[in-house]
Amino acid sequence: MAQNIIHLVNVSKNYNGTEALRNINLYIRKNEFLTLLGPSGCGKTTTLRIIGGFEAPDGGEVLFNGVNITSVPPYKRRVNTVFQKYALFPHLNVFENIAFGLKIKKMDKKLIAEKVHNILGLVNLSGFEQREIDSLSGGQQQRVAIARALVNEPEVLLLDEPLGALDLKLRQEMQIELKNMQQRLGITFVYVTHDQEEALSMSDTIVVMKEGSIQQIGSPIDIYNEPKNSFVADFIGESNIVSGIMLRDYLVKFAETTFECVDHGFKENEPVDVVIRPEDIQVVPAAESKLQGEVSAVTFKGVHYEMIVQNNSTRWKIQSTAMAPVGAKVGLQILPEAIHIMKKVTVK
Ligand SMILES: Nc1ncnc2c1ncn2[C@@H]1O[C@H](COP(=O)(O)OP(=O)(O)OP(=O)(O)O)[C@@H](O)[C@H]1O
Ligand SMILES: [Mg+2]
CATH class of the missing domain: 3.40.50.300 (P-loop containing nucleotide triphosphate hydrolases)
Incomplete structure (x- = not known):
């Protein structure tokens, strides 16, 4: 040492x-x-x-x-x-x-x-x-x-x-x-x-x-x-940060949708911050996902595309080498490992 x-x-x-x-x-x-x-x-x-x-x-x-x-x-x-x-x-x-x-x-x-x-x-x-x-x-x-x-x-x-x-x-x-x-x-x-x-x-x-x-x-x-x-998640990289509810161990709800995750140890129904990196969201055909939205913007960034997908309440930033055009209805796939659950930051 x-x-x-x-x-x-x-x-x-x-x-x-x-x-x-x-x-x-x-x-x-x-x-x-x-x-x-x-x-x-x-x-x-x-x-x-x-x-x-x-x-x-x-x-x-x-x-x-x-x-x-x-x-x-x-x-x-x-x-x-x-x-x-x-x-x-x-x-x-x-x-x-x-x-x-x-x-x-x-x-x-x-x-x-x-x-x-x-x-x-x-x-x-x-x-x-x-x-x-x-x-x-x-x-x-x-x-x-x-x-x-x-x-x-x-x-x-x-x-x-x-x-x-x-x-x-x-x-x-x-x-x-x-x-x-x-x-x-x-x-x-x-x-x-x-x-x-x-x-x-x-x-x-x-x-x-x-x-x-x-x-x-x-x-x-x-x-x-x-x-x-x-705060750290947002500052250290581009992130999607949304409010969610930890229903129970390994199960979280955000964007009106329930997802399996790898986190545990929270109280039942505890409000949490959910952080998902733009590169960890896959765009799939709408029918293949429980979370859907419409592409509202696409920017070419050199190595990848950056897409904004709007679903009812939430705006998702996605980075992908595959591109879906503006107006396309798409599904968003988020794997359990891509979902990071954080305690709500307490306001001083
Ligand atoms: N000599 C000083 N007199 C009064 N306030 C100061 C003085 N030096 C720093 N501060 C205040 O202390 C805080 C921290 O300042 P500091 O310069 O350490 O920030 P920083 O993280 O280096 O910011 P930056 O990225 O802008 O350089 C700020 O609110 C700043 O206004
Ligand atoms: Mg400084």
Whole structure:
């Protein structure tokens, strides 16, 4: 079992009455790629700033290798940060920006040049040493910011939406590149994004946050397949979420129709949220299914079609490589394993 390098214990943070973080308990293992995921304002940046030491929690403690570092200033933590708004030095060129931390450490000039050269290769900016920061695109600046943090070989790297400004293709390339670097260099990454695909494809562990609270912690597969509540299910992927009644173990009713499912342990007739992924609904001839509807929209998405099927009360989003045209009356087939039953989220 890998050791915990960072441990947040009961961390809370208040900004003039706004509870930015409520009782956060989280440990991060050595060499782990952990992602904080959640909508804007949920407290991701605040969590990173507390780990980095740029913000002090109002309550709770931050432990680093078991030692309380809550009051240790940022520059004394073995942590580096790539900020959401990359703070490069505009009066220094690319080389000088990246070399800055190494020069402060009084590292040998030749070694600095070699390290900067290597790191520029890693972020796909070979030959950019002498470029002025102003002359770079947003994406290039962001990669300089990543290089500048990586070159210090920190034990922990905090990254706040580091790929946010890049176009899709470059973002996907950088996702793979960052993940490779993280594994090769053996650095612990604490990564912030509000992009669930990015979180799913890069992370060992995902922490889903909402309004300053942790909703679920788990592997990408766990979070995707076994979301704890409808908020996580909705946020982590496109989902159909409908209200239902758990009639008894293994039997649920939604959309005026009774379905077998694989869940149990609910009260008889307990109201629940039912979550079904768009790719888990099959379109079949109307006569072959107890749930029917009419196709109201079809969009070609490249790999698959996305169809909206309306039945009396419910609008279903379906992804399929087979297409039924708008106006078609179709049946919807949903297998027991595709039905995820969740406790109703209680309103605070
Ligand atoms: N310095 C501050 N002063 C006052 N309120 C703040 C401050 N920093 C953050 N907040 C508030 O704390 C909450 C959490 O903010 P935070 O920046 O951590 O969110 P986030 O999850 O990083 O969002 P985003 O995805 O938009 O970057 C928000 O309600 C925000 O307005
Ligand atoms: Mg933020």
